[in-house]
Amino acid sequence: MEAWRWLSKPAQPYRWPFVGRVIVKAGVLFVILNVLFALADPLPLLGRVSLYNGLFPGRERLPYGENPAQSYNLSLDNLEAMFASHEVAAAPGADEFRVLLLGDSATWGFLLEPENTLAGRLNAAGLTSPDGRSVRFFNLGYPIMALTKDLVLLDYGLRYQPDLIVWLVTLESFPREKQLYPPLLQDNPDAVRGLIERFSLGLDVQDSRFVEPDFWGRTIVGQRRALFDLLRLQLYAVPWAVTGIDQFYPESYELRRSDFDADVSWQDYAGPVELTVDELAFDVLEAGFALAGETPLLLVNEPMFVSTGRNSDLRYNFFYPRWAYDAYRDLLNAEAAAQGWPFVDLWDALPAEEFTDSPVHYTPEGAQMLADLLAPEITRLAEGWGNAG
Amino acid sequence: MTLTHLVAALIVAALYIWLLPARWRGWALMAVSIVAVYWLSPALTIRYLDFALPTATVVLAAAIWWFTLPPHSTPTREDRAALGVLAVLILGLAATRYLTPELRPTPSRAPEVPAVALALAIAGAVIGLVGYRLRGRGRFLTVAIALIVGLFAVLKTEPLAIAAAGGLRALSGQQVDLARPGDLSWLGFSYVAFRLIHLLRDRQTGRLPVLSLREALTYVTFFPALTAGPIDRAERFVKDLRAVPTLTGPDAARIVEAAGRILIGILKKFVIADNLVLLALGPANAEQFTSAGGGWLLLYGYGLRLFLDFSGYTDIAIGLGLLFGLRLPENFDRPYTRQNITAFWQSWHISLSNWVRFYVFSPFSRALLNREPRPSPQFVVFAAQMVTMLIIGLWHGVTWAFVAWGAWHGLGLFAHKWWSDRTRRWYLSLKDRPRLKAAWTVAGWALTLQFVMLGWVWFALPQVDQAARVFLKLFGIGW
Numbered sequence: 001m002e003a004w005r006w007l008s009k010p011a012q013p014y015r016w017p018f019v020g021r022v023i024v025k026a027g028v029l030f031v032i033l034n035v036l037f038a039l040a041d042p043l044p045l046l047g048r049v050s051l052y053n054g055l056f057p058g059r060e061r062l063p064y065g066e067n068p069a070q071s072y073n074l075s076l077d078n079l080e081a082m083f084a085s086h087e088v089a090a091a092p093g094a095d096e097f098r099v100l101l102l103g104d105s106a107t108w109g110f111l112l113e114p115e116n117t118l119a120g121r122l123n124a125a126g127l128t129s130p131d132g133r134s135v136r137f138f139n140l141g142y143p144i145m146a147l148t149k150d151l152v153l154l155d156y157g158l159r160y161q162p163d164l165i166v167w168l169v170t171l172e173s174f175p176r177e178k179q180l181y182p183p184l185l186q187d188n189p190d191a192v193r194g195l196i197e198r199f200s201l202g203l204d205v206q207d208s209r210f211v212e213p214d215f216w217g218r219t220i221v222g223q224r225r226a227l228f229d230l231l232r233l234q235l236y237a238v239p240w241a242v243t244g245i246d247q248f249y250p251e252s253y254e255l256r257r258s259d260f261d262a263d264v265s266w267q268d269y270a271g272p273v274e275l276t277v278d279e280l281a282f283d284v285l286e287a288g289f290a291l292a293g294e295t296p297l298l299l300v301n302e303p304m305f306v307s308t309g310r311n312s313d314l315r316y317n318f319f320y321p322r323w324a325y326d327a328y329r330d331l332l333n334a335e336a337a338a339q340g341w342p343f344v345d346l347w348d349a350l351p352a353e354e355f356t357d358s359p360v361h362y363t364p365e366g367a368q369m370l371a372d373l374l375a376p377e378i379t380r381l382a383e384g385w386g387n388a389g
Numbered sequence: 390m391t392l393t394h395l396v397a398a399l400i401v402a403a404l405y406i407w408l409l410p411a412r413w414r415g416w417a418l419m420a421v422s423i424v425a426v427y428w429l430s431p432a433l434t435i436r437y438l439d440f441a442l443p444t445a446t447v448v449l450a451a452a453i454w455w456f457t458l459p460p461h462s463t464p465t466r467e468d469r470a471a472l473g474v475l476a477v478l479i480l481g482l483a484a485t486r487y488l489t490p491e492l493r494p495t496p497s498r499a500p501e502v503p504a505v506a507l508a509l510a511i512a513g514a515v516i517g518l519v520g521y522r523l524r525g526r527g528r529f530l531t532v533a534i535a536l537i538v539g540l541f542a543v544l545k546t547e548p549l550a551i552a553a554a555g556g557l558r559a560l561s562g563q564q565v566d567l568a569r570p571g572d573l574s575w576l577g578f579s580y581v582a583f584r585l586i587h588l589l590r591d592r593q594t595g596r597l598p599v600l601s602l603r604e605a606l607t608y609v610t611f612f613p614a615l616t617a618g619p620i621d622r623a624e625r626f627v628k629d630l631r632a633v634p635t636l637t638g639p640d641a642a643r644i645v646e647a648a649g650r651i652l653i654g655i656l657k658k659f660v661i662a663d664n665l666v667l668l669a670l671g672p673a674n675a676e677q678f679t680s681a682g683g684g685w686l687l688l689y690g691y692g693l694r695l696f697l698d699f700s701g702y703t704d705i706a707i708g709l710g711l712l713f714g715l716r717l718p719e720n721f722d723r724p725y726t727r728q729n730i731t732a733f734w735q736s737w738h739i740s741l742s743n744w745v746r747f748y749v750f751s752p753f754s755r756a757l758l759n760r761e762p763r764p765s766p767q768f769v770v771f772a773a774q775m776v777t778m779l780i781i782g783l784w785h786g787v788t789w790a791f792v793a794w795g796a797w798h799g800l801g802l803f804a805h806k807w808w809s810d811r812t813r814r815w816y817l818s819l820k821d822r823p824r825l826k827a828a829w830t831v832a833g834w835a836l837t838l839q840f841v842m843l844g845w846v847w848f849a850l851p852q853v854d855q856a857a858r859v860f861l862k863l864f865g866i867g868w
Binding site: 001013016235243 | 665
């Protein structure tokens, strides 16, 4: 057949010496390419090459997902690629007031369609900045509870010239020992170490969990998974563009617990202790404000489910015993006041029925309520900053 | 066929090429193919069925060989030896039930060896006696064809498959209400059935060469082509098979070509097509796309994926065939570059198209033309093309969606014939107007591609109501 003539009827018949030379040359080329790849470490550069925000629309939240067949999404650790796929990486409109939302899975929007996340509801509100620009919110939440993750994402997010930042936090993101547990951080040691050193954070730059591939681990063969993930991210631009789906929405889910054992433990603490600023990663929070610099940053203690069920006198919810959360709130309020951080404490702002499968995941109605509460705070901060400027 | 199967096949091929004495190659091909029928079969929920169905494949192949043996010829010594090898292989595979699961070549534990031996003896006696009395007779061969078509229909028709699965579940003492069509996943039966019908029909018409049992078994079960074709013709296949002992084992030209086809097949099937799944139209995303443009994107994604998946499999099959010394027929010849639907069908799933043209289109057209009063030529073309394409559709599954797909292409072929008959003279006059001819060629290609892609809507979506909805949505209707 004509299509295969080049293979079945070559100009000169294949002979073993020729085959041997081809195999040797291919092998040498393969080794050279791998060595060059390991030396150049082009993954961050490759991550910036994206079909999003060009051929296909950018994602409304950072890529995250464990079942691509249903969510058309995936988790990867290439921060450049993650941001390049996000709509925040698109060129800003001339009259756009850009607000970044940082936070955990609640901000990212677990079980929520993009338009029903906090960012989605805030965008729907059609806010205007003091200078008349239309306010556009970008969801940079990511389903990991660690302030250091937020700090890294803020560091990247600042490249996209935000006019204001909203950082939603909860106690689960504060424990110092949790700061370096996320694989996203372990796989990006340079980004994390840079921040630790720059802000003298109370975290170990030599933490053994940082992934440091050896020479062979940096070759094409060693990085095949990372390369494949990059490719998949681009492929999933099509179903994302066509369906607007970036998460699997189950028909039903297990509701967050409201009855608890008589258990007051939290993290490594068996019972009430006096929490201090040093035990929680307040230095990371402080670094976030320093990193934001002139860009106004609104700190929000995010809403959580407050149970009235069994043993609710001991625990607010599955995450928190009352003693730990109360202590955290006291510390956060005091620190915010002391540092002069713009701060809103919305810990009990949503009714219990607006929480879904976890003490911090809320319903679309909950997102709307939260947006209604935050919109005036954001406007006030923008105005205040504008006046100050 | 998975990559694991492929690696195993390549190891076997290496042993075959470099270590096996040339005179044993034919026997090795038969033995490997028979074992592969079991090894490639999926695990099934009905007890022992994933042993019974592969056994049925090889027993059917042996039976059809016996039924198609010319009436006055007797099995040769080699045929008796092949029968013995077949029995030993089946019993040997049954005996692997005593091995640990990792070492078994069967998908699950085989039945007891004496039970298998008894079943084989009974099947052998019945087939032997029936064949002894009736083999070669036209009506008997017609009945055999009808039985294969009937079996095919049961497997491909969901309610019938569920009923049959329920019956088998009842026989094996399993829960009947759990019966599903997937219970009867008979590996490669679509292809096996067409090869068997080809043997029977060609015996009826006197075209079939005399095959040995070993040749017939290898032809029907040749493992590279078992799961996804191509559907070779026996006389062509056997010509290659008989030349196998004379081939140079490590022939560079053959091995390079084979390796090239296998590598390209792996790239198409496992690297590209498997990763295009989410970009291809399917029942789930058919309900999720939010614009007509998105729907077209998914539809073209499906068309691309289908081609790469299927042609990738074919490349692997042809490459493996070459390693073992047999050149299987091509199944695809750049189908999406064709400028009309007739040319498309001459380059898409070529072996199936040829089979249906040979055994359905031509005899059906002849039968219509021989009727009195003779129908108009246009009606003959229309009816033959519709019947041919409906059969190709139903071969994929007895559903309304496949009927619609077949009818879509039947109408397309008829419309093209009608159009080309009326424009042939004008088209020939274009040779002096190269620009117009080039524009016409591009327009023909675009129209054909669009027509084929639209047809895939019926192919991709098994529920005809969903397919119809999607079809309309592609044109902005029904949003």
